Amino acid sequence: MTTDLHVVEGNEVVAPGIYRLSAGPSSPSAAAPAPVQPGQFHMLKTVAPEPLLPRPISIHEVTGDVLSFLYEVKGAGTRNIAALKPGDPLRVTGPLGRGFDVDALTGRILLVAGGIGIAPFRYLARALAEAGRTQVTLAAGFRSRPYGIDDFQPYLRDVRIATEDGSEGVKGWVTALYSPRDFDVVVACGPVPMMRAVQQGCVEAGTRGILSMEARMACGVGLCLGCTIRTTTGMRRVCTDGPVFPGEEVFFDAHA
Amino acid sequence: MPMPDASPDLSVELCGLTLSNPVIAASGCFGFGEEILPFYHPSRLGGISTKGLTLRPRQGNGGIRLHETRAGLMNSIGLQNPGVDAFVQTILPRIRGLTPCLIANVGGHEIADFVEAVGMVAAADVDMIELNISCPNIKCGGQAFGNRAGDAASVVRAVRPVCGKPLMVKLSPNADDLVGVALACEEAGADALSLVNTFNALAIDVHARRAVFDNVTAGLSGPAILPIALRMTRDVARAVKIPVVGMGGIETGEDVAAFIMAGARAVQVGTAGLVRPDALPVIVEELARFMAAEGIANLAEIRGIV
Numbered sequence: 126m127t128t129d130l131h132v133v134e135g136n137e138v139v140a141p142g143i144y145r146l147s148a149g150p151s152s153p154s155a156a157a158p159a160p161v162q163p164g165q166f167h168m169l170k171t172v173a174p175e176p177l178l179p180r181p182i183s184i185h186e187v188t189g190d191v192l193s194f195l196y197e198v199k200g201a202g203t204r205n206i207a208a209l210k211p212g213d214p215l216r217v218t219g220p221l222g223r224g225f226d227v228d229a230l231t232g233r234i235l236l237v238a239g240g241i242g243i244a245p246f247r248y249l250a251r252a253l254a255e256a257g258r259t260q261v262t263l264a265a266g267f268r269s270r271p272y273g274i275d276d277f278q279p280y281l282r283d284v285r286i287a288t289e290d291g292s293e294g295v296k297g298w299v300t301a302l303y304s305p306r307d308f309d310v311v312v313a314c315g316p317v318p319m320m321r322a323v324q325q326g327c328v329e330a331g332t333r334g335i336l337s338m339e340a341r342m343a344c345g346v347g348l349c350l351g352c353t354i355r356t357t358t359g360m361r362r363v364c365t366d367g368p369v370f371p372g373e374e375v376f377f378d379a380h381a
Numbered sequence: 382m383p384m385p386d387a388s389p390d391l392s393v394e395l396c397g398l399t400l401s402n403p404v405i406a407a408s409g410c411f412g413f414g415e416e417i418l419p420f421y422h423p424s425r426l427g428g429i430s431t432k433g434l435t436l437r438p439r440q441g442n443g444g445i446r447l448h449e450t451r452a453g454l455m456n457s458i459g460l461q462n463p464g465v466d467a468f469v470q471t472i473l474p475r476i477r478g479l480t481p482c483l484i485a486n487v488g489g490h491e492i493a494d495f496v497e498a499v500g501m502v503a504a505a506d507v508d509m510i511e512l513n514i515s516c517p518n519i520k521c522g523g524q525a526f527g528n529r530a531g532d533a534a535s536v537v538r539a540v541r542p543v544c545g546k547p548l549m550v551k552l553s554p555n556a557d558d559l560v561g562v563a564l565a566c567e568e569a570g571a572d573a574l575s576l577v578n579t580f581n582a583l584a585i586d587v588h589a590r591r592a593v594f595d596n597v598t599a600g601l602s603g604p605a606i607l608p609i610a611l612r613m614t615r616d617v618a619r620a621v622k623i624p625v626v627g628m629g630g631i632e633t634g635e636d637v638a639a640f641i642m643a644g645a646r647a648v649q650v651g652t653a654g655l656v657r658p659d660a661l662p663v664i665v666e667e668l669a670r671f672m673a674a675e676g677i678a679n680l681a682e683i684r685g686i687v
Contacts, residue, residue: 128659177603178454178655179656201449346417347416348412349409349447349458350412350446353461
């Protein structure tokens with residue numbers, strides 16, 4: 126694996142503070158792209174010297190050798206990425222981490238997204254559809270107007286939306302949109318309070334839960350131990366032991 | 382005038398070992414060397430210093446562990462490691478073949494723990510011990526061993542008899558008198574010195590009105606510290622007779638050349654390899670190109686010239 130210079134093909138605003146970036150290899154002679162597993166991430170960095178560190182961004186879609194990322198501008202790193210224009214260079218390292226095990230996701234599958242936690246589900250939904258899963262439901266919650274959900278509805282049986290301000294779908298939290306008992310597996314990605322609620326709901330219902338975690342990272346490849354979370358099997362690295370973890374293994378009290 | 386050499390000699394001698402080049406992966410920034418295998422084979426480096434080991438396993442610190450600053454990175458990992466027993470039994474057999482210069486970094490919070498841990502690791506198949514004396518001494522009010530010459534020398538003197546391998550002591554830049562600590566470690570039996578560890582630093586979340594890190598302060602690394610680390614490397618290299626391994630913010634082959642010119646025998650690179658996984662072999666290539674372009678046949682030509 127290498128850190129390759131990619132070329133930005135598109136970088137559009139899809140909602141306030143939310144962008145979708147696509148980038149392809151800088152030269153056609155570059156080696157065949159590594160297969161990307163849904164739920165994996167890449168480390169992205171502009172060629173500017175600051176900020177120093179790349180940013181971990183989950184894969185949103187893969188089209189040939191073009192990678193797409195849906196991301197929220199949160200600080201200096203994502204602000205730099207958001208300023209990129211088509212043709213600009215972007216340093217890309219990846220794919221990294223352990224993503225979703227599509228083979229192990231069967232039966233009635235619920236995807237629970239909170240805000241930008243929707244990002245990895247587009248590529249996952251496509252992989253599930255291609256694997257013949259027909260009972261996939263998405264429950265997505267947003268602060269206000271939804272984003273990132275329009276283009277993967279063909280892969281889903283059912284889409285349920287909640288917004289905190291009631292601008293679309295059900296007014297309130299995403300966790301009000303479903304009962305874990307109605308599903309064989311619940312896959313969640315979103316802010317910690319939502320993840321904690323999903324975990325608790327799954328435990329109470331006896332439904333298998335899968336959590337895709339987020340953490341501050343330096344290296345993204347397992348070297349620095351900066352992104353560890355507390356789990357039933359000790360401190361584990363979100364970057365290389367995750368970001369996808371069995372739901373019952375994660376302790377949320379240590380990093381609320 | 383010597384002929385410019387297309388393939389300069391990058392090798393260095395360190396405590397009886399011959400390193401193919403002077404770039405060693407710094408402790409805490411390279412795991413145990415296995416994690417980098419998807420990117421390159423670490424035999425391309427001069428050596429590897431392992432994640433810091435302690436006598437017993439440690440979970441490390443809670444809360445935020447990383448904070449990025451302008452041109453730097455603050456960390457408060459808290460020496461998360463599996464302990465020396467798991468290292469010797471399980472990890473070492475897996476990583477032994479990764480490098481001809483495997484340096485086991487060992488820390489501790491009291492002298493008895495240092496002695497037991499160093500004894501176990503030095504008896505195993507490692508090439509060198511790097512002693513981390515930047516840990517707080519729990520029997521001395523939490524003051525780091527490396528802050529004072531007397532405390533530093535007492536650790537080195539205690540572990541020296543149980544350390545049958547070359548002993549390199551990693552100095553803290555937070556020492557009251559860095560050259561004094563260096564001389565005390567040399568006097569107490571160190572075979573080499575490495576410097577600098579991270580600078581004790583503070584970040585404040587002004588919106589939350591509290592320190593970013595649970596431990597309030599944390600260690601600063603990265604390009605921000607290079608000029609200070611370079612000055613300290615020169616100060617120490619001029620004061621001691623044993624080899625000095627310099628580090629602090631190295632990002633390029635020319636940065637390596639600067640540390641060699643300041644008197645370093647070799648260097649370690651940490652943060653740059655977190656920014657970009659393949660940074661270290663790139664730095665080695667850059668150093669070779671720099672030497673070829675400048676007509677430098679070997680590093681001894683430029684060592685300590687400033």
